[in-house]
Amino acid sequence: LTAVIVPLGGSIAGITEKDGVLENEALCLKLRKHGGHFTIIDRMTGALIGAQDIESLGPPFWPNEFEALPMTIEARADALVASVASLQHPGLLFEKTIRLLSGTLIQVTYRLYNSSQETLNLQAQVVPAGMTTRRRIALPYKSGYLIEDIISGEFPQEDDLPRKGDCWQETWSAVEGDGNVLGVIWHPGSVAEAPVFSNIACPFLQFPEVKPGQVAEIAPLYFYAGSGNIDSVRRQYTLLIEGRIAKDHELQPRRAVEYGFDQPVLLNGNQAARKLHVSSMRTMKSMTGTLQVTMPEGWHCQPDTLAFENVLAANPA
Incomplete structure (x- = not known):
């Protein structure tokens, strides 16, 4: 029996037979070794708050070659570092690092290591999903701050909402339900597109051009997951991205x-x-x-x- 003491607010990483695991007092994150499926679980209730299939590099993004490949996962003091070699781009290594920054805030950073002989211009497609019942989605577009109930098969539908990276007045999206919320937050200029495929915005992260022998990195992506609501995600966005405290009623919701x-x-x-x-x-x-x-x-x-x-x-x- 091994016991580990973690300071309040700290996290611990480990490796099991099938997964990399990262935990703190609020969340348990699991990253599957084969195929890279990522889950976010409430440690107290066991509820699934969010999930994400492994990122896809492109374009084209489909089929996603990484879904069928094994990942190498390292457990560090406060992080999981996962990497997978591309077969479609021989010599290219895709790496993601997952950290728990606080009770409900997750940071994901991405790198490309190019040991091939070609210059690459790639994007990483991130497709998260969250909540299962009584859900509402929030999308702060320039054309209006949309808050709407999710109706399965009816709303939202793929390609039925703005998707370009410059369509957003604030760079976040959230889905809430059953007292929990899943939000995704990104840095302005780091996303080429952010369509809504499931029940939250799905960022297409734009890597800088990576020449042979170079490493490319982009600004971190953040997930807010756990107890809370849409406003919880927006408050975290304003602190992280705008460096200020959000005020009530700054955005007027529309349908x-x-x-x-x-x-x-x-x-x-x-x-x-x-x-x-x-x-x-x-x-x-x-x-x-x-x-x-x-x-x-x-x-x-x-x-x-x-x-x-x-x-x-x-x-x-």
């Missing part, structure tokens, strides 16, 4: 589809002219239908319906 009058209805006399509108943040799945206005007793709206067709982010009604 994926919004409708109503263009201005508040204020009467000057006995009538007011207002326009009805329907807008969407979705880029692929359009909406067609009729919006009907129901007024309080004694009030009338003419016309009281708005027929709309093929409403998308670029085509409001």
Whole structure:
């Protein structure tokens, strides 16, 4: 029997037959040796908070060669260091280092070691997923701070929301449910794209050009995982990336589809002219239908319906 004493706030790493394991007082992280599957587990409850298949290098990103390959995993004092050699790019070694920075904050750094004879321009596709029930997603786009319920098979859908790296007013995303939250935070300029494939943004990390004999590294990626909500992730983002304390209500949430009058209805006399509108943040799945206005007793709206067709982010009604 081996006992290890870890200071409060510290972490410990180890290797089992199948996994690399990193733990602190709040979380247990497991990285599978074969295929590199990564899981985030609440140590107190055993609940699965988040998971991620191994990163894919590309483009193209599919098929992901690393899913079928064994990883070499080292346990260091406060980190797991994992590496895998590429077969598609002979001479290229992909390395990731995972650290627990605090109770709920995880840092992941990435390196490419190029001992081949070719210059490489590559991205690493990161596809995390979190929560299983009663979930909401947060996406702070420049076009609006989207907070929306997740509906399986309906929302979100792949390629139905902005994906370019410069579409974000703040570089984070989160999914909350059942009192837990999983957030992903990245540095501005480090991500080429961040589409939503499952229930959270999936960053495509852009490595600098790596010439033969060189090593390339990018700014760290962070996961916030554990007890909390969407606001917990945003507060961590402002501290890490902006170096300040977040203020309440800095961002005004909006829905994926919004409708109503263009201005508040204020009467000057006995009538007011207002326009009805329907807008969407979705880029692929359009909406067609009729919006009907129901007024309080004694009030009338003419016309009281708005027929709309093929409403998308670029085509409001």
